[in-house]
Amino acid sequence: MILFIKHVDIEGPETLGAFFVKQGFELAVIDLHRGQKLSANLDGIDAVVSLGGPMNVYEEAEHPFLKDEDIFLKKVLRSNIPFLGICLGAQLLAKASGGKVVRSPKPEIGWFNVDLTADGLRDPLFKGLPMTMEVYQWHGDMAVIPAGGVHLASSQACPVQAFRVGRNAYGLQFHAEITDKSIDEWSQDYAPEKQGERQVMQARYKVVEKDFVRYGEMLCRNFLTVMQSDKL
Secondary structure (H helix, E strand, O other): OEEEEEOOOOOOOHHHHHHHHHOOOOEEEEEHHHOOOOOOOOOOOOEEEEOOOOOOOOOOOOOOHHHHHHHHHHHHHHOOOOEEEEOHHHHHHHHHOOOEEEEEEEEEEEEEEEEEOHHHHHOHHHOOOOOEEEEEEEEEEEEEOOOOOEEEEEOOOOOOOEEEEOOOEEEEOOEOOOOHHHHHHHHHHHOOOOHHHHHHHHHHHHHHHHHHHHHHHHHHHHHHHHHHHOOO
8 A cells, every 4th residue: 555645635545546556555645734644553564655735844833733743744654654755745844854954055946957866867766757857846944864865866956856764764755646637736825916927828838748657657757666675
């Protein structure tokens, strides 16, 4: 079973969920913003994926579920369950593993290139992927890699785009799971006053869609390999 953690309605498993369903996995989705609770029982969980959201990791007073998730992720890490954090999920991984989260030097909204580091090029999560990829972003914060973590990717505006903690816990600041539907929904909810930018982002999606979808599937397949290698 793959456990997906949601923090807001409009940021869900999307293409990640579709991939794992095709691979025969059962999905469990916990909607924290709807009051659903994370179980203390980790039995039967093959991997955990923590998704994005508009809140910040340090806003626990406004969003108490963030504190509960921090406790849960620490248990996931101690149990060596494969983990993938996306955007907010990556920042929560950094916090749970002893790092911190700060404002990104520049916010990123839209399509940007990320560059793999030397360690990223060698890491199994990015096997077969190009050194530079155009990906989708929507964030103002970024993780600071915790002690012992491995820096895997960066961008001009945000130096920490991907990192690994231990052998099987990954944080991605960028989004590999989105579709054109995501761009519409996020734009309407997060920036309704910037509909011109939405049109630009949608137009770019049509240009990069083929490569973007291929890269996303490769990331999924590589993460599945990480999951399977942990069982050997």
